[in-house]
Amino acid sequence: MKKSLLYLILISFHFQALAGGGWTAGKGQGYAKLSQNAIIADQFFAPDGEIIDITTISLYTSSLYLEYGITDKLELNVYMPFFVRSTLNNVERRQSGRIEPGDEVNSFGDTDLRLKYQIHNSEKVVIAASLLLGLPLGKTAGGKTKNGDDRILQTGDGEFNQLIMLEASKSFYPKAFYSSIGIGFNNRSNGFSDEIRWLFELGYSGFEDWLLALKIYSIHPLKNGNEAEGAGMGVFGNNIQYISFGPEINYFIKNDFGISGGIGLAIASKNILAAPNYGIGLFKTF
């Protein structure tokens, strides 16, 4: 019984640390992750969902993510993309060798602050509600046009997100599975459409030192923004819509330290780059 309980605690801790969802970290405990993500896209989901060819746009994001338990039930999350680099490829014409110059911009990115409060905790399910504030600290216009004006690349969307979210998680102990679901409403400023967001996550920790997860995340805009304002390109545009799914693999090198990698693929997407989001990271629990 003791062994089983310990196992449950360990699994739960992993869930708290890695899965988020309805779990909170617990007072004084937490999780930190240093990540590098890359999207390299030579195609784009048009507003009707059709995939069209584009000049390759890349987005590289170096970020720090932190979960910290203020109390057993109240948790602070910080997502800070401390270095975001966006590039537009040169175009070299095959026959003439002519070069159409590309572009680049580097900056701090849009940062999220979130407070999560666990409102229900039972053996069957844990439920948490959260408020996320998305601070527009990235650049909404960077790089150089041939006229020398700053404008054509961006590392942020320039609007202030206010996302309220409800998440529920369940452990299937003694089986090594867990799952989380969540739904939220994102109120956006500067003429951007508000959004409905939902997520689903299924995790498995049956292999020693490994935690595997399948994550699905969706954003659905309500199209109530200003069509002529707040528009962007890449992953920062208005009325972005997608269902993203993909695996994430976490390997515990030590009990409190590990490495993770994942891929986010998108389906049913509109107005966003059509390319996988690759991510690797180092995480530590405390």
Added chain:
Amino acid sequence: MRNLLLLLPLLLYSCIGTDIKDDVIVDRQLELIGMDTSLLVGEIVQFNYEYLNQYGIQEEILPIWNNTNQDVIDLSQTGLIRSNSPGQSFIYIAYEGLFSDSVLITVVENSQSIARIEIANPGLNRVMPGETLQLQARAFTIENVEIDTIFNWTLNNFQIASIDSTGFFTALDIGMVNVSASVGPIVSSPLQITISQETQKTAQFTGMNSYNAQGTATLFFNDDNELMLSLGSDFQTEFALGTFIYLANSTSGSEVKGSGLELGNITSNGMHEFNVTALDPNADLESYRYVIVLCKPASITFGAADFN
């Protein structure tokens, strides 16, 4: 573990990559390099050419050199001209069905003879039926000394225009007409005048690639005979960073970016005006079929207005 930590910063940086794409297919161009030329009998001059292939790339070819009056000049197939006797001849080159414009070669006996006649640019090469132009001509010796003389004026088509002995031109019907001024056997290069009811073109924007674009685009000549593009107060489009207006002969984003005429960046709906002549001095109402709203960074066409 330390090595893993060192790996992350290496991923922070990535150079700007390069996309390899085919060149845009354009109309081939064949041009004689050089203007109308006057020579004394016995002189030798070398003419050259420039050929741009379907990708707009300069290419060495073996064109056929043509001469309309072999009594006046000898023309080799390398472009070398030797003047034989007083008179005039046009030369031009041809290559695979493509012909260059002609260059007028005038050969004179001495430096006092009229060697060149120029028709002053009236400033307006496009008129409507019923409109008139007062044309002026000047004659020069081979040493560029102007000669005061009386000119004979003629047209290649009297069905659509008339001209009197003073160079007073009257447009009668639509079409294109060449005007020439002459003194004895020496004739000017023709001045081409277009007679058209159309002094402007209007088209409506439609969205492309599921983006929205609407409103009116108008190409017109202003009072200074400059070709202008105007977007009306009803013009609306979606925007991305780097939304530009182009004139082009294709709606493909890559081709527009590669071979279209970039007029400028826009950040708002409503009226805009662009001076086309300032960017392409040879542009006229027929030069470009489309006005394009282009997301330049990604080469996505948001909308197009088709003048055809």
